[in-house]
Amino acid sequence: MNLAIAENVSLKPFNTFGIDVKARYLLVVKDVTELPQALLWAKTNNQAVTVIGGGSNVVFTKDINGLVLVLQTQGIKIIEQQASVAIVEVAAGVVWHELVRWSVAQGLGGIENLSLIYGTVGAAPVQNIGAYGVEFKDVCHSVQALNRLTGELHTFTTEQCCFSYRDSLFKHQPEQWIITKVQIKLDYKAPIHIGYAALQQNLPEQIDQLTYAQVSDIVIKTRQQRLPDPKQLGNAGSFFKNPIVSLEKAEQLKQQYPDLVTYPYAIKQVKLAAGWLIDKAGLKGLQEGDIGTYPLQALVLVNYGNVSGKAVLAFAQKIQEIVKQKFDIELEPEPIVL
Numbered sequence: 433m434n435l436a437i438a439e440n441v442s443l444k445p446f447n448t449f450g451i452d453v454k455a456r457y458l459l460v461v462k463d464v465t466e467l468p469q470a471l472l473w474a475k476t477n478n479q480a481v482t483v484i485g486g487g488s489n490v491v492f493t494k495d496i497n498g499l500v501l502v503l504q505t506q507g508i509k510i511i512e513q514q515a516s517v518a519i520v521e522v523a524a525g526v527v528w529h530e531l532v533r534w535s536v537a538q539g540l541g542g543i544e545n546l547s548l549i550y551g552t553v554g555a556a557p558v559q560n561i562g563a564y565g566v567e568f569k570d571v572c573h574s575v576q577a578l579n580r581l582t583g584e585l586h587t588f589t590t591e592q593c594c595f596s597y598r599d600s601l602f603k604h605q606p607e608q609w610i611i612t613k614v615q616i617k618l619d620y621k622a623p624i625h626i627g628y629a630a631l632q633q634n635l636p637e638q639i640d641q642l643t644y645a646q647v648s649d650i651v652i653k654t655r656q657q658r659l660p661d662p663k664q665l666g667n668a669g670s671f672f673k674n675p676i677v678s679l680e681k682a683e684q685l686k687q688q689y690p691d692l693v694t695y696p697y698a699i700k701q702v703k704l705a706a707g708w709l710i711d712k713a714g715l716k717g718l719q720e721g722d723i724g725t726y727p728l729q730a731l732v733l734v735n736y737g738n739v740s741g742k743a744v745l746a747f748a749q750k751i752q753e754i755v756k757q758k759f760d761i762e763l764e765p766e767p768i769v770l
C-alpha cells in the first residue's frame with residue numbers, strides 16, 4: 433500500500449488553537465493497517481513521529497520535524513451486551529462528541545456529561561477528559577494501544593491506565609503508545625448526574641424523567657454559554673489544571689477570600705477552580721496582541737488572530753507568575769506543548 437504522505441503541510445487546520453506551524457511530513461491515517469507501515473517508513477527515513485488526534489489539547493511552539501500522524505480511523509460498535517450494560521468499541525479517530533451523540537441516540541447513558549468536548553476518542557484516555565462530575569475513567573472498559581517500540585498491540589485494563597485528574601499513563605509515555613481503540617461501558621439504565629453547579633441554570637422544571645439526550649443538550653447549552661467555539665476563536669479548552677492543594681492551604685485562603693471555590697478531592701486535599709483564581713487576580717478578559725483570557729471563562733486562553741505557540745506560552749507564564757504572587761499557588765498547564 434502506498435502511503436499518502438504530504439510534505440511541508442500547515443498544521444493550522446489540525447489544531448484547535450489555530451497555530452500556524454508546519455509539519456515536515458504529514459499522514460492522515462484513515463485505516464489502522466497504515467499505522468505499522470507509517471512507523472516503518474519513519475524508521476527507514478530516520479524521521480521522528482508525532483501523533484495527534486483532534487489537535488485540541490496541544491500547543492505547537494515550532495515547526496514539527498519528522499512525520500506527523502493524524503488519526504482519523506472510524507468505527508463505533510456494540511461488541512457485548514449483558515442486561516442493561518453495553519460494551520462499545522470505538523476507533524481512536526472518531527470525534528468524541530460524535531460518539532456522545534451516537535450513544536444518547538441509542539438511549540445509552542454514561543458519557544452525556546462529556547458532550548461537546550473537542551478532540552478524538554483516542555485522545556480521551558490520554559488526559560482522562562472530564563466535565564460536570566464525570567470523567568473518561570468512569571466508563572473506561574479497556575484501551576488498546578500500539579507499542580511504538582515493539583510494534584505490538586497491547587490492551588490496557590482501566591486500572592493499568594493509571595487514570596487520575598486529567599492524567600494517565602499515556603500522558604507520561606507519549607513516545608511509546610499510540611492509542612488505536614477504546615472500549616467503553618455504557619448503560620441503558622445509567623444514573624444521570626446533573627448536580628454540578630454550572631448545569632443548574634439550564635435544567636428544566638421537571639427533572640425526574642430526563643433522557644440522556646436531554647442531559648447532553650443541557651451540557652451543550654451550558655458549554656456554549658461559557659466556552660468559545662474553536663471554529664470562531666482558537667483555543668484548547670481549559671489551559672490550566674485546577675490546582676490541588678492541602679486543606680490547610682484552602683482554609684487559609686478561604687479566610688482571606690470567603691468566596692473561594694473548592695471541590696472535594698482527597699481526604700486532606702481539595703481542588704481549587706483555576707478559572708476563579710485567574711479571574712480574582714484581575715486577569716479575566718486580558719488581551720496581549722493575539723492572545724488573551726476568554727472574557728466569559730478566564731481558564732481558557734484564546735487566539736484572537738495568528739498567535740504563535742511561543743506567545744501563548746509567554747502569556748501563560750505571566751498568568752502563572754501573577755497567580756503565584758497573589759495566592760502562592762502554582763498553575764500547571766493542561767495541554768501538551770510540542
Ligand code: EPU
Pocket residue numbers: 562563564565630658668669670671672673674693705706707708709711716728729730731766
Ligand atoms: N470561575 C470564575 N471565573 C472564571 C471562570 C470560572 O469565577 O473566569 C468559577 C466559576 O464560577 C465556578 C468555578 O470557577 O464556580 C469553576 O468554573 P467552571 O464550572 O466553568 O469549571 P472549571 O473548573 O473552570 C472544569 C474543567 C472543564 C470542564 C468544567 C465543567 C479543568 C481544568 N477544567 O473547568 O474542562 O468542562 O470543569 O466540569 O478541570 C477542559 O479540560 O478543557 C475543560 C473545559
